[in-house]
Amino acid sequence: MADDEAGRRRARGELESEVMAALWAAGEPLTPAGVQTALGDGLAYNTVQTILTRLLEKDLVRRGPADSGRGHAYWPAQDAASLAATRMRAALDERPDRRAVLQQFAAGLGEDDAETLRALLAEREP
Known part of the structure; x- marks a missing residue:
């Protein structure tokens, strides 16, 4: 589990909730790098990618090709x-x-x- 800037460990599911909140706030599909930037708390790219993959497996997000043609972009499956x-x-x-x-x-x-x-x-x- 990742640590936040205050040094406390995130509660179970908290990081997934933060990623979902970032996707809802964006109003458009985001790449993992875009989510990483939106969260703005120094999470590793691989951590963000892992959370997005978990959310995809739980059917909470959808994934498609990124506008750049490289990689994927993610968006919420529901509001x-x-x-x-x-x-x-x-x-x-x-x-x-x-x-x-x-x-x-x-x-x-x-x-x-x-x-x-x-x-x-x-x-x-x-």
């Missing part, structure tokens, strides 16, 4: 909101008592989020 929703559904699907999970989730929402969720659910009703 950030869609990915978060997919992960939320997966977490829900992993538990046998969906009602209990939803109840705990709803209980932890702040009033603004709860109101947003109520409004979204009301939009679904025929």
Whole structure:
């Protein structure tokens, strides 16, 4: 695992999240060197390439030829909101008592989020 500038070790998945954030922020495909520059914290090129390969294997990014014709460029397979929703559904699907999970989730929402969720659910009703 890579160290950040403060000397602490990154949490599991943190570097992948940082790479995804850089790709979403770019709004266009990035080469590994472009991701490395966007992260700006001295990560080795090989580290960035490894993370991009892992994200590709997890179907979180897509890859195509770079504009330069050499190497590859990467872009997110989904926008950030869609990915978060997919992960939320997966977490829900992993538990046998969906009602209990939803109840705990709803209980932890702040009033603004709860109101947003109520409004979204009301939009679904025929």
